[in-house]
Amino acid sequence: MAVEQKSGLTASLLVFVSLIFFLPLSHGDPIHDLLRSNGLPAGLLPKAVKSYTLQENGRLEVFLDRPCLAKFENRVYFDSVVKANLTYGELAGLEGFSQEELFLWLPVKDIVVDDPSSGIILFDIGVAHKQLSLSLFEDPPDCEPKGQEILSFTSGVLGIGGRKQKGFEVQR
Numbered sequence: 001m002a003v004e005q006k007s008g009l010t011a012s013l014l015v016f017v018s019l020i021f022f023l024p025l026s027h028g029d030p031i032h033d034l035l036r037s038n039g040l041p042a043g044l045l046p047k048a049v050k051s052y053t054l055q056e057n058g059r060l061e062v063f064l065d066r067p068c069l070a071k072f073e074n075r076v077y078f079d080s081v082v083k084a085n086l087t088y089g090e091l092a093g094l095e096g097f098s099q100e101e102l103f104l105w106l107p108v109k110d111i112v113v114d115d116p117s118s119g120i121i122l123f124d125i126g127v128a129h130k131q132l133s134l135s136l137f138e139d140p141p142d143c144e145p146k147g148q149e150i151l152s153f154t155s156g157v158l159g160i161g162g163r164k165q166k167g168f169e170v171q172r
């Protein structure tokens, strides 16, 4: 009896120690290394990434502390979860990543770096393809927690989320 209890305690201690050692691996920088090693600039995602999951088929889910706003050339809005299919030089079928264009928030659908030596990164925002300078995205940006306002504004403009008549009301 006493021996069993003791080994139980040892096991818990082991779990605890492993957690301390392995938890930091799921925080912070690895996502930016992942982007770089896939031919994409690290600055596509903000500093405040909590964790991410990547499946074998390239399905990427990135978890932020909260929705937030960053500024490159235009302002970019990140949902608290950003999803995409990751292949070399491309984030396809993005969700949770919008860019401001002439006061509208448009979801960015694809991000492509065809040729890094061109210094160009391509944003597919549905209505247009935008060519931006890669150098804007070198470093992960700070991201301001201004989420909620933009979120309901975006939903309103795009008519997602059902209640269209309330669409343009900015909630706090």
Ligand SMILES: *[C@@H]1O[C@H](CO)[C@@H](O)[C@H](O)[C@H]1NC(C)=O
Binding pocket: 057, 059, 084, 085, 092, 093, 094
């Ligand atoms: C992303 O990957 C999923 C699962 O592999 C697939 O069903 C989906 O069509 C892909 N989306 C795009 C835009 O490539």
